[in-house]
Amino acid sequence: MGPGVAVGFIFLIIFIETGVVFFPFLPGDSLLFAAGVFAAPDAQTGQAALPLAMLLPVVWTAPIIGDQCNYWIGHFFGRRIIQSGKVKAMTPERMAKTEAMIEKWGPLAVFLGRFFPFIRTFMPFISGLSGMRWARFTPFSILGGVCWSSLFTFLGYFFGNIPAVQQHFELVIVLILLVSLLPTIIGLLKARANKAKNTKQN
Template sequence: MFQWITEMVAAGGYAGIFALMVLENLFPPIPSELIMAASGFAAARGQLSMLLLLVAAVGGTLVGNIFWYELGRWLGVERFRPLVARWGKWFAVEVEDLDRATAMLKRWGPFAICIGRMFPGVRTLISVPAGMVEIPRGVFYLWTALGSLVWLTFLAYAGYFLEDHYDRVEKWVEPLAWVVVGAALGAYLAHLAFAFRRARRRRAERR
């Protein structure tokens, strides 16, 4: 997997990195950790400019999150809540999660957006409630870009400095990537089981 991502990043160049980061923030097919590590490898080999790849990565991240932010702003909390109540369990999101996210954003605002960029799952989901509570667009764009720049720079330079140890890195990143995918799938299935069990219990209590 890691070898394939590295080759794809090098072949696609900056446009490829931009597109991958847009997709990663819309519906993550490949974690940004792997995309940026592979980009750092390519930069260490002289195939890409570190500055330009970071511009492309942050730009793609911003575009992907703008989609979710504008969707949340258009829906609003009250229109979104019934959708979460009915369909949220399929996407590992429930009304309680929505309430916690909106409360956190109302209290912490820009800080929560910036720090949230560094946590898988949170970094995409936080954009929807940010739009719903109508955090100003300029504030959202600025702090999303800043938080993303810090995190993506760290990941890219990690890949850059590990290039000399490519063989060893590939040996442990490859199985680790599949472990992460397996853990994410297992967590999702466990969440579904819990969500459906809780839904049945609530229906029984209403009778």
């Protein structure tokens, strides 16, 4: 499709995952890794399908702009969206986990939440909803967006030419997706176990 269209597609997916609270299930981690793989120079020709100099500004700006969009959605429309019940992925357990991170870490939770699927979508939304000041939210949002996108892009860039990775590329992408989802799954299981325990005690 050409590098211009490809990076536009990458920008759109990363932006939507981060900036639209209705789409927390998009595969941001694995997409960044795959983009990094295609940005790595070919071992034989020395050329890359995606120029790294073109890719990096896109993967840096997409999560930052997305966070800003989601923050203001939460700020102005958050209560109405939650009351509507239209965001099925926004379960009470995920909401509670995100709110607990904000309560424990303050604005640092915005940075930490960037590395957890679902939570990275809900974090800016709940930050805006909860009244966290924009001036406190933004620096940690920028830092988290740049660190997260750089980490997964450079993982793909440096490890993409390893023969084992190239031969099992689809499996590597699935493994990245599973590993990135693991903390969220564990958190949900713990929350469900605690809920069941409290129900029995009552």
